[in-house]
Amino acid sequence: MSGLVEFLRARLDEARAREHGKRRSIPSPFDGHDVEITYSSYEGQQVIVDGHPYPAEQYFKIATEPAPDPNVIADLDAKQRLLDLHAPDSFGSTSTYVTCKECSQGYEVHEWGPEYPCVTVRLLGLSFTNHPDYDERWRP
Numbered sequence: 770m771s772g773l774v775e776f777l778r779a780r781l782d783e784a785r786a787r788e789h790g791k792r793r794s795i796p797s798p799f800d801g802h803d804v805e806i807t808y809s810s811y812e813g814q815q816v817i818v819d820g821h822p823y824p825a826e827q828y829f830k831i832a833t834e835p836a837p838d839p840n841v842i843a844d845l846d847a848k849q850r851l852l853d854l855h856a857p858d859s860f861g862s863t864s865t866y867v868t869c870k871e872c873s874q875g876y877e878v879h880e881w882g883p884e885y886p887c888v889t890v891r892l893l894g895l896s897f898t899n900h901p902d903y904d905e906r907w908r909p
């Protein structure tokens with residue numbers, strides 16, 4: 770079941786980058802003009818204003834502002850903190866058994882806690898079961 774933590778960190782980073790990439794239009798000199806934004810893998814993002822090409826970077830600087838949803842960012846922060854809290858813990862360099870630092874609290878020293886990744890970490894993975902790299906063995 771290894772790889773779930775790396776998978777989750779990558780998905781959370783992607784979601785954060787997508788959210789920070791969201792932009793909102795603001796009052797600008799382009800209001801009232803015909804603005805068309807296109808994208809092609811060959812030419813990248815193209816902005817056409819009143820039928821004429823316009824530098825895309827300049828357009829987005831003037832006419833939009835970053836607009837990440839603070840609730841989405843807070844949700845991603847909370848998931849990240851859960852992942853940090855439920856970190857793997859092994860029993861010295863010779864043991865291959867890995868448990869969860871948080872979930873193994875309360876166990877006696879000679880007992881082993883639940884195997885890592887714990888149910889909490891596997892539950893966090895449920896947000897990304899439609900991703901092609903999701904491993905069904907991670908499902909809690």
Ligand SMILES: [Zn+2]
Nearest residue numbers: 855869872887
């Ligand atoms: Zn745990």
